[in-house]
Amino acid sequence: METTRRSFIITAGLAAAFPGLAKAAVQATTRGAQESLSLWYEQAAAQWVEALPVGNGRLGAMCFGRIAQERIQLNEDTLFAGGPYDPNNPLSLAALPQVRALIDQARFSEAAQLISSSMMGVPKTQMPYGAAGDLLLDFHGLSGGTAYRRWLDLDTAISATRFSDGKTQYKREVFASAADQVIAIRLSATNGLLNFDLSYRHPLKANYGVTDYTGAKATAAAAPMPWDYREPLRASERPSSLSVRADGADALLIEGRNIDAAGIPAALRYAVRVQALGDGSITPRDDRIEVRGASTVTLLVAAATSYVNYADVSGDPVGTVRAQTAAAAAKPYARLRSAHVHAHQRLFRRLSLRLGSGAPDPRPTNQRIAVAEQQPDAGLAALYVQYGRYLLLSSSRPGSQPANLQGLWNEGVNPPWGGKYTININTQMNYWPAESANLGECVEPLLRMVEDLSVTGAVTASKSYGARGWMAHHNTDLWRAAAPIDGPLWGMWPCGGAWLCQALWDHYDYSPDSAYLRRIYPLLKGASLFFIDTLVEDPQGRGWVTSPSISPENEHHKGVATCAGPAMDRQIIRDLFGWTLKAHALLGDSDAAFAAELEAKRARLPPDRVGAQGQLQEWLEDWDAGAPEQKHRHVSHLYGVYPSEQINVRDTPELVAAAKVTLNTRGDKSTGWATAWRLALWTRMGEGERAYAILQGLLGPERTYPNMFDAHPPFQIDGNFGGTAAILEMLVQSWGGEIRLLAALPQAWPEGSVRGVRARGGVELDLDWSQGKLKQLLLRGQPGQKVKVRHGEHLTEMTLDAKGRARMQ
Numbered sequence: 001m002e003t004t005r006r007s008f009i010i011t012a013g014l015a016a017a018f019p020g021l022a023k024a025a026v027q028a029t030t031r032g033a034q035e036s037l038s039l040w041y042e043q044a045a046a047q048w049v050e051a052l053p054v055g056n057g058r059l060g061a062m063c064f065g066r067i068a069q070e071r072i073q074l075n076e077d078t079l080f081a082g083g084p085y086d087p088n089n090p091l092s093l094a095a096l097p098q099v100r101a102l103i104d105q106a107r108f109s110e111a112a113q114l115i116s117s118s119m120m121g122v123p124k125t126q127m128p129y130g131a132a133g134d135l136l137l138d139f140h141g142l143s144g145g146t147a148y149r150r151w152l153d154l155d156t157a158i159s160a161t162r163f164s165d166g167k168t169q170y171k172r173e174v175f176a177s178a179a180d181q182v183i184a185i186r187l188s189a190t191n192g193l194l195n196f197d198l199s200y201r202h203p204l205k206a207n208y209g210v211t212d213y214t215g216a217k218a219t220a221a222a223a224p225m226p227w228d229y230r231e232p233l234r235a236s237e238r239p240s241s242l243s244v245r246a247d248g249a250d251a252l253l254i255e256g257r258n259i260d261a262a263g264i265p266a267a268l269r270y271a272v273r274v275q276a277l278g279d280g281s282i283t284p285r286d287d288r289i290e291v292r293g294a295s296t297v298t299l300l301v302a303a304a305t306s307y308v309n310y311a312d313v314s315g316d317p318v319g320t321v322r323a324q325t326a327a328a329a330a331k332p333y334a335r336l337r338s339a340h341v342h343a344h345q346r347l348f349r350r351l352s353l354r355l356g357s358g359a360p361d362p363r364p365t366n367q368r369i370a371v372a373e374q375q376p377d378a379g380l381a382a383l384y385v386q387y388g389r390y391l392l393l394s395s396s397r398p399g400s401q402p403a404n405l406q407g408l409w410n411e412g413v414n415p416p417w418g419g420k421y422t423i424n425i426n427t428q429m430n431y432w433p434a435e436s437a438n439l440g441e442c443v444e445p446l447l448r449m450v451e452d453l454s455v456t457g458a459v460t461a462s463k464s465y466g467a468r469g470w471m472a473h474h475n476t477d478l479w480r481a482a483a484p485i486d487g488p489l490w491g492m493w494p495c496g497g498a499w500l501c502q503a504l505w506d507h508y509d510y511s512p513d514s515a516y517l518r519r520i521y522p523l524l525k526g527a528s529l530f531f532i533d534t535l536v537e538d539p540q541g542r543g544w545v546t547s548p549s550i551s552p553e554n555e556h557h558k559g560v561a562t563c564a565g566p567a568m569d570r571q572i573i574r575d576l577f578g579w580t581l582k583a584h585a586l587l588g589d590s591d592a593a594f595a596a597e598l599e600a601k602r603a604r605l606p607p608d609r610v611g612a613q614g615q616l617q618e619w620l621e622d623w624d625a626g627a628p629e630q631k632h633r634h635v636s637h638l639y640g641v642y643p644s645e646q647i648n649v650r651d652t653p654e655l656v657a658a659a660k661v662t663l664n665t666r667g668d669k670s671t672g673w674a675t676a677w678r679l680a681l682w683t684r685m686g687e688g689e690r691a692y693a694i695l696q697g698l699l700g701p702e703r704t705y706p707n708m709f710d711a712h713p714p715f716q717i718d719g720n721f722g723g724t725a726a727i728l729e730m731l732v733q734s735w736g737g738e739i740r741l742l743a744a745l746p747q748a749w750p751e752g753s754v755r756g757v758r759a760r761g762g763v764e765l766d767l768d769w770s771q772g773k774l775k776q777l778l779l780r781g782q783p784g785q786k787v788k789v790r791h792g793e794h795l796t797e798m799t800l801d802a803k804g805r806a807r808m809q
């Protein structure tokens with residue numbers, strides 16, 4: 001660990017508040033938290049969801065570890081379909097008053113029809129994410145091997161494969177360097193030589209026949225996967241726009257175009273350059289590189305597109321990939337590797353976690369996942385957290401695009417739901433662990449996306465609503481489209497942008513910094529202005545409501561979701577106005593009229609309601625019991641419980657009771673992300689055993705693929721991130737001005753420790769527990785800072801010393 005453990009003081013009164021602590025405070029800090037930090041396997045990946053991901057935020061690869069034909073599947077995070085476009089429907093503004101009037105008259109189906117004909121974006125879908133193709137390495141004379149193993153070491157962010165053919169030992173390692181902006185592939189042979197051809201394969205359409213994306217019944221194991229390639233792949237199939245040729249004495253240059261979609265023309269060019277270095281002979285021949293008689297070869301892979309920003313596609317991908325590979329080729333492999341490891345560990349090593357004994361598990365990762373639902377495996381839960389952190393670091397780094405529905409990793413040009421940004425839960429969930437898991441930097445790409453949306457979404461606000469400020473509906477893409485898509489049941493929801501602001505606010509709240517606050521304030525203010533202008537009076541006098549809206553994707557009557565003022569909207573807007581008011585005060589904004597209006601509107605947002613079944617009402621009307629999908633995956637109205645804190649066990653116990661009624665009706669099993677949300681909700685409400693039962697379902701083979709990617713199914717990365725945040729939340733919670741320790745610790749984890757988890761107010765914690773009881777706590781923060789800590793019934797205020805530390809034992 002790079003973190004030096006510092007000295008600390010004992011805060012008066014704590015020993016009394018936490019009986020038993022002092023006795024148990026042994027050498028836990030020096031022993032440190034341990035976990036096994038590798039995913040490992042005894043066979044090559046037979047399908048994409050067995051391959052191992054590497055990524056530097058922008059550039060990604062899936063490593064298959066195939067013996068005779070290695071497959072490295074590439075992604076570049078701006079390689080989306082289409083080009084800059086304006087999706088705003090010119091009929092929208094004129095239709096708005098009539099839509100609202102129909103909703104006021106409870107003529108919801110007619111309102112939905114009018115939305116469908118006049119308000120949806122043009123086109124009605126957004127641009128899908130793509131893939132940058134495969135590197136295929138065909139090895140001569142290799143067909144099988146012994147002593148096979150492949151792994152992904154989360155601590156170094158290197159994926160590796162080793163095997164022997166009886167005489168020669170082969171090793172390959174792959175990493176995506178944030179420091180040098182290339183993927184490096186190192187191949188070596190001991191007691192023998194490498195002979196292979198390297199070629200490039202264009203991504204084919206991945207249409208995997210999974211039609212019921214939302215069905216909770218389909219299992220990860222059962223879903224048909226036509227990406228299940230066991231045969232050698234042919235590099236010959238390629239579109240006419242693709243060129244693959246030698247580029248200099250030792251490199252291959254691939255140039256291609258993105259695809260068009262839904263009538264939006266393809267506007268991006270992309271390039272991939274592979275430079276081969278090593279001993280033996282390296283000869284580019286037409287569309288391949290031949291490597292003969294080498295003992296060590298390094299392949300440096302760069303990829304780029306002509307994307308500059310959502311409105312500018314004038315970049316020079318060929319120039320970029322030439323410069324990046326040339327710069328990397330000038331450095332010895334050992335330096336590339338150490339720069340990569342350093343850039344990764346600087347962030348990754350900030351948090352460590354041990355659940356249970358921390359002893360390494362002798363089974364390969366896929367075997368542990370296969371039985372995780374039946375057999376307790378505390379180490380697997382800890383690995384899931386570190387894998388979630390690894391995935392966030394690998395798919396969302398300063399300068400990259402935000403993590404999309406698949407993070408960064410995608411096989412074909414037709415991913416599920418377009419592999420874009422669904423912002424009615426999925427993108428938000430991707431960032432749930434960012435702050436607590438000590439990876440606040442990973443939010444930067446999301447901040448820049450919101451900055452873009454504050455421009456494109458201002459056009460949508462003004463053209464479609466006649467409103468100031470900015471907004472986004474339930475999806476966006478590389479081009480920052482903000483109009484509603486898909487249909488009224490999915491798209492006609494005005495709070496996507498407002499909810500994204502939560503990640504921006506949380507970043508401030510976890511790491512207070514006034515320069516950062518000044519940067520996000522215009523975004524908060526703009527998001528708030530949109531609602532100031534568009535909230536309407538509920539005709540029954542219940543207050544200010546959104547109209548038209550939906551409670552995301554849930555029908556209140558058969559076939560119709562259109563409504564006014566669903567609970568989630570009221571909760572999100574209450575938070576948004578609250579963050580904006582806090583920022584307004586902290587920054588001393590002189591616009592007093594704006595703050596007064598926010599206060600007034602916030603006070604008249606209808607409060608949460610408890611319905612006839614004792615449930616938390618999803619809508620303003622008590623429709624819940626009659627809604628067609630009682631087990632719906634979305635639990636939008638529980639936003640107030642988690643990720644918000646409006647509904648909580650301390651201040652609103654009656655609403656918590658109602659939330660539990662709702663969750664019991666919805667059931668514990670759902671899609672990957674929806675399972676992770678249920679886990680986070682029970683955790684936040686302090687129900688550790690229930691949370692643990694749900695977690696076992698999440699870790700098992702129905703919701704976790706062999707490579708530990710989350711299964712919606714199919715693969716969607718949000719469950720990995722939601723699960724990561726929820727597991728940490730079982731140990732440390734930060735809400736309501738307090739830090740709660742072990743608030744949902746299950747009996748299955750009597751021992752453990754965590755180092756480097758973060759809490760609101762810029763506090764960092766180390767924590768040890770044993771026999772289910774807190775043993776030791778260390779806090780780091782600002783000198784003199786006061787921190788309220790709750791453990792069980794005890795609430796204590798700790799004051800950090802002159803070095804900004806405090807200890808409890």
Ligand code: FUC
Pocket residue numbers: 213214405417422426553633634671673712716
């Ligand atoms: C929302 C969810 C689906 C899926 C999609 C990407 O529409 O309802 O389950 O996760 O986003």
